[in-house]
Amino acid sequence: GITTAGNGDIIVGGITQNGVTSGGASVFRFTAAGSFVWQQIIHKGLSDTIRAVSWRRGVVVAAGNLSESNSSDFFVIGLDENDGHELWDYLSPGIENSFLSALAIALAPDGVVVTGVSEEAQVLSAFQVVKLNPETGVVLWNLPHTGINPLYNEGHAVVVNPDTGAVVVTGFTQNTSLDLTVVSITPEGTEAWRKVVSGVGLRIDRIDAALALAADPRGRCEVMGGYTQNTSVGLLGVVQDFTLVKVCDG
DSSP states (O other): OOOEEEEEEEEEEEEOSSSSSSSEEEEEEEOOOOEEEEEEESSSEEHHHEEEEEEEEEEEEEOOOOTTTTTEEEEEEEEEEETTOOEEEEEEOOOOOOOOOOEEEEEEEEEEEEEEEEETEEEEEEEEEEOOOOOTTOEEEEOOOOOSSTOEEEEEEEETTTTOOEEHHHHEESSSSSEEEEEETTTSSSEEEEEEOSSSOOOOOOOOOOOEEEEETTTTEEEEEEEOOOOOGGGGOOEEEEEEEEEEOO
C-alpha cells in the first residue's frame, strides 16, 4: 500500500523479513525528496503483511493481515503520523485454516472504512466492510456481506463517493458462482443497494470479480475494473475477460 501525507511525504506499507522463519509488516514514512523519516515494524504473528495505507491529519491507518501458523486474521492499525508509534489496532480473527485479510481503505469525513475478507458465524468467509474511528479504532459500524450461497466472499476495493458520502465497495460474492458485486452503504452503515454482475458463461464454477474501484466526483456513479467469465472454453471453463463496469445509484 502507498499514499501521501498532507505535506507530500510518502507513506508505504508491506512486509519485511525479521528473521529466518518470520516476517513482519512494516510501515515507512519518507519525505517528498525520499529521505527516511520513520519505520514501524508490526510483528504480532508469524508472518504479517500490510496491504493498504491511508493518511489523515495525525494518523496513519494501515490494513492487512496477521498470520499465525495455518491461518491469518483481518487486521487494521492506527499509527501516530509523527513517529509511527501504535495508537490502536483492530483484529477480526477466524478459526484455524482461515485466510482472512483487510485489503483496501477509504477515508470518510467521520471515519475510515476498510474492506476485505472476514469470517462470520456459519460462513466460510464474508465480504467485510467496517468503519472505524481513526483516532481511537472504535468500531462505528460493521457490515459483512455474503451471497445466496455464502461460502466464499471477498471485498477488494472501497471508495467514499464525494457527492453523496456513500461508501461503495466491490469484490465478489458467492451465489450459484462467484459474481462481481458492488454494494452501496449509507454513511450510517445501512446497505442502500447491491448490484451483481455475472459473465455469460453458464458453468457452475464461473468466477467473476472486481479488483479496483473509483468514484466519479461529478455525480453518483462508480466505475470498477476486474474480470468476468464469458465462455466455457478451456480448462474447467475459467477463461476470463478484462471487464469494466459503471453503475450510477445501482
